[in-house]
Amino acid sequence: MTYSFQFRAIEDNFDHFLYGLALGLVLAVAAILVGTLIGLLCAFATMAKARLPSRLVGIYVSAIRNTPLLVIILFVYFALPQLGIRLGKLESFVFSLAIYAGAYLTEVFRAGLAGVPRGVIDAGRAIGLTGFQLALYVISPIMWRNCLPALGTTFISLFKDTSLAAVIAIPELTYQARKLNTETFRVAEAWATASLLYLATCLLIAAGLRQLERRFPKF
Amino acid sequence: MNRQKFTLLAGLCAATLASGFGNAALAGKLEDILARGKIIVGIGLTNPPWHFRDEKGEMVGYDVDMAKILAKGLFGDETKIEFVNQASDARIPNLVTDKVDITCQGMTVTAERAQQVNFTIPYYREGVGLMMVAGGKYKSRDEMKAAGNAVTVSVLQNVYAEEMVHLALPEAKVDQYESFDLMYQALNSGRSDAAATDMSSLQWFMIQNPGKYADGGYGWNPQTYSCAVKRGEQDWLNFVNIAFREGMTGVEFATFSKSFETWFGVKPPEPQVGFPAELR
Numbered sequence: 001m002t003y004s005f006q007f008r009a010i011e012d013n014f015d016h017f018l019y020g021l022a023l024g025l026v027l028a029v030a031a032i033l034v035g036t037l038i039g040l041l042c043a044f045a046t047m048a049k050a051r052l053p054s055r056l057v058g059i060y061v062s063a064i065r066n067t068p069l070l071v072i073i074l075f076v077y078f079a080l081p082q083l084g085i086r087l088g089k090l091e092s093f094v095f096s097l098a099i100y101a102g103a104y105l106t107e108v109f110r111a112g113l114a115g116v117p118r119g120v121i122d123a124g125r126a127i128g129l130t131g132f133q134l135a136l137y138v139i140s141p142i143m144w145r146n147c148l149p150a151l152g153t154t155f156i157s158l159f160k161d162t163s164l165a166a167v168i169a170i171p172e173l174t175y176q177a178r179k180l181n182t183e184t185f186r187v188a189e190a191w192a193t194a195s196l197l198y199l200a201t202c203l204l205i206a207a208g209l210r211q212l213e214r215r216f217p218k219f
Numbered sequence: 220m221n222r223q224k225f226t227l228l229a230g231l232c233a234a235t236l237a238s239g240f241g242n243a244a245l246a247g248k249l250e251d252i253l254a255r256g257k258i259i260v261g262i263g264l265t266n267p268p269w270h271f272r273d274e275k276g277e278m279v280g281y282d283v284d285m286a287k288i289l290a291k292g293l294f295g296d297e298t299k300i301e302f303v304n305q306a307s308d309a310r311i312p313n314l315v316t317d318k319v320d321i322t323c324q325g326m327t328v329t330a331e332r333a334q335q336v337n338f339t340i341p342y343y344r345e346g347v348g349l350m351m352v353a354g355g356k357y358k359s360r361d362e363m364k365a366a367g368n369a370v371t372v373s374v375l376q377n378v379y380a381e382e383m384v385h386l387a388l389p390e391a392k393v394d395q396y397e398s399f400d401l402m403y404q405a406l407n408s409g410r411s412d413a414a415a416t417d418m419s420s421l422q423w424f425m426i427q428n429p430g431k432y433a434d435g436g437y438g439w440n441p442q443t444y445s446c447a448v449k450r451g452e453q454d455w456l457n458f459v460n461i462a463f464r465e466g467m468t469g470v471e472f473a474t475f476s477k478s479f480e481t482w483f484g485v486k487p488p489e490p491q492v493g494f495p496a497e498l499r
Contacts, residue, residue, distance in 0.1 A: 078408040086409070089394075167401065168410075169373075169394035178397065183378050 009184040010193050016180070020173035021197050024162040027172065030094045032158055035101025042102065043109030044135065057106060064103035070164055072096045077168045093165045101158050108154055112147030113139065142219055152209035156202050163198075173197060248448070248455035252320055257299040260286040261319035264304050268423040268482035269325040278302050281419075282323040284478035285342055285446060285463065288471055289321070292462040311335050314449045321459065323446040325419075337452070338445040339459045342467065345442045347383065348418040349435025350406065350425075357412055360437035364388055373402045373411035384415050387439050422483045468497070 010017070042060065045053035064072070076087070076096045087095055116139050124138040166175035177194035181187055252258050262270045262282055270280040287297035303319050310326055313319045314336050327345070328338050349360055349372070357363045363370045367390040374380045376395040384393045394411055396402040403424075406414040418438050425432050446463075448456050466475040468490040479487045490496065 074404075077410065078404045081408045081410065089410070167397065169396055169405075179376065179395070182376055 003188060005189060006186060007189055007193075009180060009186045010189050013176070013180055014193075016176045017173060017193060017197060020171060020176035021201065023170070024159065024165070024172040025201070027090070027094055027097065027162045027165060027170075028155075028159040031097035031101050031162075032155055034094065034098035035105050035158070038098065038102030039105025039109050042106040043113055046106075046110060047113065061103045061106050064100055065107075069096070069100050069161055070167065072100055073164055073168060089168065089170060093162075093168065093170055097158065097161060100161070101154070104154050105151075108147045108150045109143065111150065112143035112145075115146040116142045141217070145216055145219060148209070148213045148216060152206060152213070155209070156205055159202065159205065160198065248320060248452040249458055252293060252455075256294065257301050258286070258290055258293060259301045259303055259318075259320045260289075261303050261305045261310060261313050261322040261324060262286070263307065263324050266325060268419060268426075270323075281343070281478065281482040282325060282446075284475075284482075285323050285466075286321070288466040288475065289459060289462050291471070292458075310447070314447060317449065320455070321446050321448050325444055326447055328443040328445050332447075335450065336447040337450050337456050338447050339456065340463050341443045341445045342463060343419070343444040345444055346418045346438035347387070347415050347440040348421045348438050349387065349413040350416055350421045351413045351433045351435055352406060352409075353431055353433045355409075355412065355433070358433070360387060360435040363391065363412060363435070368392055370413070371411045372413050372415050373405040374415045375399060375402055383440060387415070387437060419483065422485070426482075426484045464497075468495075 042057045046057050048054070073093060073096045077089070077092045080087070080092070120138060120142065121134065124134045129138065162172055163174040165172050166178060169175070171179075173194055177190045180190045184190075262278070264278075265271055266280075268281055270278065270282040273279045283302075286300050286302075290299045291297040293299070303313065305313050305319070305322075305324070307324065310322045310324055311332065314322055321339075322336075325343075325345070326332075326338075328341065332338070349363070351357065357366065357370070364387075370388060370391040371394055372384050372388060372391045373394045373396055374384055376397050377383075380395050381393045384391060394405060396405060399416075402414050402416070405411040413435055421432075421434060425434065446459065448459060462471075465471055467487070472490055476487055479485075
């Protein structure tokens with residue numbers, strides 16, 4: 001190997017990398033919050049007796065899950081303004097990632113709901129809980145417990161997806177690495193640093209979620 | 220045949236061969252090209268308006284038209300050209316190894332390169348311009364400059380891309396995209412108010428999409444474009460320079476002017492009749 005590593009350029013620009021990482025985390029958290037809301041609404045909607053909500057959710061989930069995230073991002077950022085819907089740069093990315101997250105989280109929550117034992121629901125009905133009380137005090141806790149492991153994986157994968165924001169010139173971690181590349185040609189160092197930062201962050205998130213899983217009440 | 224005689228004969232042969240080649244070399248590139256009956260031009264294939272293939276598969280572009288001026292001057296026939304497709308990093312090596320007689324490939328003149336090849340007189344001065352959507356919020360660079368940091372400019376990601384834009388618009392926000400098409404999409408979708416791009420690309424886009432784009436009316440970051448020939452072929456270089464000069468200011472001006480207007484959308488300045496302007 002003739003490549004000689006020089007981390008000087010990385011050291012000089014490390015604050016840019018950290019800024020990019022922080023921005024990526026902020027984007028991910030915002031998208032996950034909105035996505036979770038969408039996911040919960042959609043998952044509970046499929047429980048309704050009426051057929052229509054279930055159908056609509058089905059269409060939403062399969063439409064989004066069968067479209068590449070990159071295409072959604074480019075569509076929202078470049079095409080929507082031409083159709084008269086104009087979101088800011090960061091907002092448009094959070095919106096894209098949120099509707100993408102929503103579709104996956106709908107499936108996660110639906111699986112969690114499916115795992116709630118019939119008997120527990122019947123027992124809740126038997127003691128006279130209303131539908132809302134049933135959902136809030138009986139179904140939800142068990143559902144959350146059921147989907148914690150799958151939620152963790154989805155959150156981590158959504159955080160990694162923030163790297164796609166580089167395409168629309170959002171200065172997150174991948175963008176910073178690419179920029180340093182063109183400016184200093186320290187190719188291996190720039191991408192190695194970005195990879196390590198992503199890896200470390202994902203491992204930290206995973207460890208945190210495992211703690212949460214351990215402490216979450218078991219039923 | 221004894222050894223002495225053989226040596227003498229071999230020596231004679233070598234001397235004859237050497238002098239034969241020597242004569243060819245003395246005759247020079249210009250004579251070689253005339254004897255060959257066509258000129259070999261190093262060029263690229265995919266960079267309009269400089270050099271590209273049209274719908275019929277013919278080589279066209281401003282670089283191609285410059286080569287045609289030479290062929291017409293040499294043979295009275297502008298089709299006597301053999302184009303050699305070369306990557307931009309092959310421009311200098313192909314000249315040095317005589318694979319091509321001349322390179323006309325949007326080549327930026329630098330003092331460093333002038334030590335490796337001889338540059339002809341310039342035929343274009345490239346620069347950066349501001350491309351805007353016609354009828355957009357801002358009409359010119361001055362308006363954008365006045366608007367300060369309310370303006371967003373898209374640019375191809377590059378070293379000093381931000382500094383480059385700030386030379387023209389000191390306070391503008393700069394969005395760096397990784398490819399040309401993303402940069403233009405940003406402009407088309409209103410994500411940016413202007414795209415900072417090569418003046419020649421800007422003019423070509425305006426020709427291709429009449430009425431859709433506007434020029435910010437300001438060019439900066441100048442770079443001179445010239446053709447290049449092998450070093451030391453002074454006769455050949457003189458010929459090319461004269462042919463180009465008479466194209467741009469003399470007997471071939473009508474043809475040249477038409478070409479320039481085709482590729483850049485504007486007429487070149489009319490040569491002043493009377494005292495030659497270049498000697499002023």
